[in-house]
Amino acid sequence: MSTYDFNERYEDYEADFDPMRYDRQARRKRKPKVVHTPKKSKWEVIAEIADTAGLEAGFQTTYQPGLFEEGWLLESLRVFYEMDYVTDVLARIRGGKEASVYRCQTTAKTGMTLAAAKVYRPRRFRNLRNDALYREGRAYLKEDGKAIKNNEHRLMRAIGKKTQLGEQLEHTSWLMYEYSTLQRLYAAGANVPQALAVGENAILMGYCGDEQMAAPTLNTVSLESAEARRLFDTTLYNVELMLQHGLIHGDLSAYNILYWHGDITLIDFPQVIDSRTNPSAFAVLQRDITRVCEYFASQGVDADADVIADRLWKHFMTGSTLNQMADASLFETDDE
Ligand SMILES: Nc1ncnc2c1ncn2[C@@H]1O[C@H](COP(=O)(O)OP(=O)(O)OP(=O)(O)O)[C@@H](O)[C@H]1O
Ligand SMILES: [Mg+2]
DSSP states (O other): HHHHHHHHHHHHHHHHHHHTTTTHHHHHHSSSOOOOOOOOOHOOOOOOOOIIIIIITTOOOOSSSHHHHHHHHHHHHHHHHHHSSSSEEEEEEESSSSSSEEEEEOOOOGGGGGGEEEEOOOOHHHHSOHHHHHHTOOOBBBBOOBBBOOOOHHHHHHHHOHHHHHHHHHHHHHHHHHHHHHHHHHHTTTOOOOOOOSSSSEEEEEOOOOOOOOOBBBBOOOOOOHHHHHHHHHHHHHHHHHHTTEOOOSOOOOOEEEETTTEEOOOOTTTTTTTTTTTHHHHHHHHHHHHHHHHHTTTOOOOHHHHHHHHHHHHHHHHHHHHHHHHOOOOOOOOT
């Protein structure tokens, strides 16, 4: 089933996460929906999906998903089950507006006992967030992780015209940026989860936490002053490592840093931007560093975000460092 079909089928599941659901005024202002009569009742559709995704596929989970969550979840994770990577879904770590993340039981093949599966929301909701800024100056990535070339006219036209295919390509690209960034940064020694596998709608990666609980995000953690200083330095080291690879996180803050046993892990990369081609790169870097500094200031670390951003920008984006990076394309095309 294509991602596009998913979106049509899961309207009710989406409604569960609709930020306007409990806000009557906002709902009234919203444009009325075009009413259409589906060929099948929603119950028929759900029963059909639950049937094929759950029972026939033999993929049953300890975690009991909600009625509208089940089909989407199992369809999204089925690929990992078929690859013999995942044997069970143990719990939902977090159900958010853009993605839900689940703790999964894995096989020895993965080299891990537990993994985190990030399942993206159907595309429509993810797009509530304005992602145009992030797309500037960055190529579209296909499902093999390679960039679409400008001479792939059919694909470029589909994106330009926002056809079904175009929207699906955008969806894939968004997901592939997260996956390939995790791969690249993990290989470079950054504090990020190891990317294990990617499906049409989900990423399987290293899990931070234990059987009982997932690592908390840093914004909920109070640090001793020496530890705060050390983790601040680690965070900046990761920002530098990204710049060395021509990357800027784009949504970095204590909300996207996990804390576990004195160590941190940076997560949530779909909006990563190209520091060399995005016209807003410096402003985005400044914002990332400002947010990081805000959290660490609350933990007693005194640092000037603007000074740090200037220093990093000058160091990585001018002169010899930039020349060294110039030849290395960020993401491969088919030519390479
Ligand atoms: N590898 C992981 N190990 C443990 N927990 C994780 C992992 N990845 C994500 N999480 C948990 O899932 C949450 C959401 O993940 P992430 O930040 O990648 O998605 P998101 O796009 O911000 O989703 P939303 O906008 O819906 O919050 C994180 O805040 C964290 O609590
Ligand atoms: Mg996040």
